[in-house]
Amino acid sequence: MNKVGDQLRLSPNAVRIAQQTAFNLVDANSAELNDMMARAAEVRDAGHGAYVTYSRNVFVPLTHLCRDVCHYCTFAQTPKLGRTPFLSVAEVLSRVSAAARAGCTEVLFTLGDKPERRYPSVRNALQELGHNTTISYLADVADRVQRETGLLVHVNPGVMSAEELALLRTVSVSQGLMLETAADRLCEPGGPHYGSPDKVPSRRLETIRQAGVLRIPFTTGLLVGIGETRSERIDALLKVRDLHDAYGHIQELIIQNFKPKLDTRMSDASAPLLDELLWTIAMARLLFGP
8 A cells, every 4th residue: 555545544443534644645646546535435335335315306596696795606696677586485386396296305495695684675575575584584485385395395595593593494304504615714805705704614614513503404515626725625524524523413515616607706717626526525535434
């Protein structure tokens, strides 16, 4: 074995690597990455065997409005004259019912983060719907979907307070919030999260922690290639692992690659190389175990 292989030699009862071992693998090159991937595959197979599972689901963008201005995002839009900020309950039920007929069993609500804090038109629209916040309206819609279609509801509405998490817990089977990164420097001027108050890592980590306190099955993950280093990815993974060790609530860890998109400030940024994505996937598996 080479030096990477030596780092990955675990005792028979070990199921995941230690923090220092992870940082020792920061400089793994393309050839050494093969050892990481092979070990990660062994760990994966130990937990899941040769099976890949999935469930058919439908995405429902309740609103495309958001108070954040992430410099790589094409989901968030600005208010348009003559266009309502939110899908109506009837529109949502129509989409979900069609998805149910197509064999879907889950519905994922996607939406921007607290757009009412940025746009007066959103506040006015919410008042007309009988709500003060986007999350209150989401809870109402999710309750209707749950009761009238029977599909399993997953919600992903951004940073949430303990009270908001608890409210959504009554109308959903799971919730989610991508950590993306734990690097505060990416919120500084010139960074991809500058001007996005909900992307401050400590705020996102606190939402994930509160979800653990409330025993909510939770999805999170990293966004690879927005300017973070390998060491910063390890730091983010360890922070999530610590929360999962404390509460046992992380049901899914997504490793998502950044892709530059037209009409964004990061349209000229480079996408991460395939080896960077593979390194991060392998590292996540080795840190979290089977």
